[in-house]
Amino acid sequence: MRQALHTLEVRTSGKSLVPITRDVVAWTQAQAIASGLLTLWCRHTSASLTVQENADPAVQRDILAYFERLAPEGTEYSHDDEGPDDMPAHLRAMLTNVQLTIPVERGVPTLGTWQGIYIFEHRSNPHRREIVMHLLGE
Amino acid sequence: MRQALHTLEVRTSGKSLVPITRDVVAWTQAQAIASGLLTLWCRHTSASLTVQENADPAVQRDILAYFERLAPEGTEYSHDDEGPDDMPAHLRAMLTNVQLTIPVERGVPTLGTWQGIYIFEHRSNPHRREIVMHLLGE
């Protein structure tokens, strides 16, 4: 049983779902661990991780529009000195996830056919995001 | 330290919380791993996993009614070619979880007294759902 750890750095450019499935799968495969457990950790409180359909781009548009309604800007928040998109960003991060742990079989994460892994960027301005990847297995 | 991996297949019949605690605990116990880490991964984007009260069935009725309001059908979604329940299903899956990782002690997951594990089926039609179970420990 052994471990591997790596930080994936991703540049985002405004509110969006940024696909990272390829990067995650490629790094996992490169570790040559046949069976194990892969953990992704998002080191931020205004961006998150989500697993969503990887086929129709309309799904992503609907998701973005939905979260604008669910945790809207323009509400009177006490915490507003980092801009109107900051507090909604924290709320949206809480409502989704900052962490995913996925079983690994035959060297790859056991994602379903339609599952893609995304960084969900909640801020309007460009950001550099760090996702810690940890793999344990043999 | 060793690992075990198994896919649990569950047939669902419409929007509901389908209890899987017994199946999960039984499989965990059968691996004879005293201490470890159990991970459940839902291989879908329109069904999810949740931990909720296992006692009063009214809790489940309230949960289903709440999510109908929180991510309603009938809103104009761009992605609607798989039916009016599909996009709300994606949103509800995002708002809950596709993964659970539970410490194992004395051969069983350390669930609290009132915690039950459920597949949260978000689609109206029957589906076959796959939950990957991964156990690591000794």
Place this chain on the structure above:
Amino acid sequence: MRQALHTLEVRTSGKSLVPITRDVVAWTQAQAIASGLLTLWCRHTSASLTVQENADPAVQRDILAYFERLAPEGTEYSHDDEGPDDMPAHLRAMLTNVQLTIPVERGVPTLGTWQGIYIFEHRSNPHRREIVMHLLGE
């Protein structure tokens, strides 16, 4: 590769975000495991775990106010015999998390600079909450 398991007990006094980062980090460091995986499991269905900004207290006020609106008391729930705050507590727990798994590097969880770990207490009355901490690594 070895494991450690411990239950953190925390007394809460009404709806609030109770910081547990220090307790979690201190316990992790005491295990002297340089690299590994830390899992926290909340053994309840009306309290949850969340990772949020640890700097401005206004963030926590906004979070509490937001969840009062998102899953409000006063709605007619079927399950109401444990008080008006009980069913909203279950819903708020579902919308956040009961579990966190964090990679460990150089003996500490790889939290980002602004990330704090909190028990999110959803009930109005004081409660004793149990968080199972599991650490695996070497």
